[in-house]
Amino acid sequence: QQQVKQSPQSLIVQKGGISIINCAYENTAFDYFPWYQQFPGKGPALLIAIRPDVSEKKEGRFTISFNKSAKQFSLHIMDSQPGDSATYFCAAREGSSNTGKLIFGQGTTLQVKP
């Protein structure tokens, strides 16, 4: 079963707009939620991450919003730029395991039109 569900599968946004990608999870043992950005032909790169003791984390134009009671978290990209066009993955880590294993969402392909 898919433990982390990501939506939408694809997203088209105009330059300067806000891109929003959502993820939902079921396992309440998850304790670390990173977002990865991947450009074609490259490996995923860590973009921003949050722990469930905070409801929001902001780094530049990227913000994670976290709703623990709803078991949802989302990535907001403000003032989206064509250079943000990439595939984005949310992920979650089970804190009770000391292995650091991540469960990834299915990915969202973002296209920012100039």
Added chain:
Amino acid sequence: DAGITQSPRHKVTETGTPVTLRCHQTENHRYMYWYRQDPGHGLRLIHYSYGVKDTDKGEVSDGYSVSRSKTEDFLLTLESATSSQTSVYFCAISAPGRIPDEQYFGPGTRLTVT
């Protein structure tokens, strides 16, 4: 790419042949992971290692084996390649810590099984 190299970067092989992919890190990190990436599935963990000669299965381990005889090298072997193993394979390492946190990915290996 955080001191991670993967080889080969591209490989085409025939069904039934054995294939070994190599991941090499220069960071001396304890934890290493092998993922496969397929459209619609995100990244799925195949196997991981928490030290030399210490490995365990991930969620899609059938048909794969791994070995880690040195801290810096983590090998993924397809004993008898099948077309369903056509995929892009990524190696990752975790930053050190009591519980592995951030993961850093290599550039990937594109494997085609004909």
